[in-house]
Amino acid sequence: MQIEFYKYQGTGNDFVMIDNRSNFFPKENTKLVERLCDRRFGIGADGLILLENDAETDFRMVYYNLDGNESSMCGNGGRCLVAFANQLGVIENKTTFIATDGLHHATVNDDSIVSLQMIDVDEVQKKDSYTFLNTGSPHHVQIVDDLEHYNVKENGAAIRYGELYGQKGSNVNFVKKVSDSEFSLRTYERGVEDETLACGTGATAVAIAMNATGQTDKTSIDINVEGGKLAVSFDKLGEHFTNVFLIGPAKFVFKGTIEI
Numbered sequence: 001m002q003i004e005f006y007k008y009q010g011t012g013n014d015f016v017m018i019d020n021r022s023n024f025f026p027k028e029n030t031k032l033v034e035r036l037c038d039r040r041f042g043i044g045a046d047g048l049i050l051l052e053n054d055a056e057t058d059f060r061m062v063y064y065n066l067d068g069n070e071s072s073m074c075g076n077g078g079r080c081l082v083a084f085a086n087q088l089g090v091i092e093n094k095t096t097f098i099a100t101d102g103l104h105h106a107t108v109n110d111d112s113i114v115s116l117q118m119i120d121v122d123e124v125q126k127k128d129s130y131t132f133l134n135t136g137s138p139h140h141v142q143i144v145d146d147l148e149h150y151n152v153k154e155n156g157a158a159i160r161y162g163e164l165y166g167q168k169g170s171n172v173n174f175v176k177k178v179s180d181s182e183f184s185l186r187t188y189e190r191g192v193e194d195e196t197l198a199c200g201t202g203a204t205a206v207a208i209a210m211n212a213t214g215q216t217d218k219t220s221i222d223i224n225v226e227g228g229k230l231a232v233s234f235d236k237l238g239e240h241f242t243n244v245f246l247i248g249p250a251k252f253v254f255k256g257t258i259e260i
């Protein structure tokens with residue numbers, strides 16, 4: 001059997017997109033998802049996303065990490081899925097869709113810049129050396145010296161598998177302050193179990209964490225990631241973060257078919 005796929009990337013965080021509105025995809029086949037995401041035996045991607053029908057909204061997002069397991073929200077994947085839905089003609093420039101963490105509003109412009117509303121954040125756990133929060137996925141945020149030469153894979157894995165987060169783990173973000181409105185970020189992603197070139201829920205978590213811990217009082221923040229630039233904006237009401245938007249490019253790379 002052949003499957004048609006589309007390949008997308010958002011600041012170098014790359015995804016296999018499959019139109020599953022006819023429900024043909026064997027969703028329980030973890031090994032298949034893993035193989036499609038494999039860069040040697042398959043197409044190659046950080047994750048795989050199914051676009052499905054939904055009765056109340058424009059479409060449903062179903063997200064798998066490259067290890068083949070369905071996971072929590074993916075911000076860059078969500079942005080790419082909006083561009084994909086636009087390419088398929090499922091939506092025009094504005095949409096509301098459903099994902100594992102609830103409803104998302106988004107817009108896509110003619111330059112493939114997607115602005116995606118993320119969940120509100122009510123709880124930011126501030127510790128001496130790090131911050132933890134959930135932006136649809138769990139994120140550990142930590143400022144480090146010499147981010148450029150930091151061993152993200154080794155230190156990220158130690159925190160992800162360490163005693164702090166137990167079996168479930170967390171994504172781990174290492175941060176450097178550039179200015180009040182600009183931070184640089186490198187992320188170790190759970191489920192990929194390596195550094196990725198960008199992480200959207202991670203960039204969102206960093207922007208909120210930097211504001212919540214007094215590193216900045218800005219509510220519109222640029223985040224430099226390894227694969228480009230993202231922007232995050234939000235409204236702050238006390239310790240409550242609302243109207244959170246993740247903004248950045250979401251690009252179609254190629255389409256094809258693969259034998260399964």
Ligand SMILES: N[C@H](CCC[C@H](N)C(=O)O)C(=O)O
Pocket residue numbers: 013065071072073074075076077137138171189190191192198199200201202
């Ligand atoms: N790359 C994603 C994060 C996926 C989250 C996933 N790695 C997990 O927590 O299982 C993003 O852009 O937000």
